[in-house]
Amino acid sequence: MxxxxxxxxxxxxxxxxxxxxxxxxxxxxxxxxxxxxxxxxYTYNAYKPGTEETIIKMTANASGIRDISRVVGISTDTVIKTLKKQNVR
Ligand SMILES: [Zn+2]
CATH class of the missing domain: 2.20.25 (N-terminal domain of TfIIb)
Structure with missing residues (x-):
């Protein structure tokens, strides 16, 4: 065992x-x-550890929302939701 x-x-x-x-x-x-x-x-890619970090890193490297969506395997809405959660001003 x-x-x-x-x-x-x-x-x-x-x-x-x-x-x-x-x-x-x-x-x-x-x-x-x-x-x-x-x-x-996790079955759902958006909840996997490290996904949020990947989205932030790709945004910092000028990747678009649809680009990130394709690479990470989540919807564009989830990418936008994750970015809105960040407290960037
Ligand atoms: Zn704990």
Whole structure:
């Protein structure tokens, strides 16, 4: 039997418990330290760790919204939503 050590993708805490399943049957976990739930493998590309960082980096390198959408594999609306979330003035 293989034991997979689950760590929180945000705070890297190992203080993690099982937290039910998603509608598709994937195991959901809850971090007891930052009280945030997460999956080990996401089906939806926009929720994968690192996607938001990629969008910001590509925007800084003058990539357009449709360009980012094609590369990352998410909709243009999601790209716009992520960029609007940033507090850039
Ligand atoms: Zn955490």
């Amino acid at each position: 293989a034991i997979i050590e689950v760590k929180c993708p945000k705070c890297w805490s190992a203080h993690v418990i099982k937290y039910g399943r998603t509608s598709t049957g994937t195991q959901r976990y809850l971090c007891k330290d930052c009280k945030d739930s997460f999956l080990l493998e």
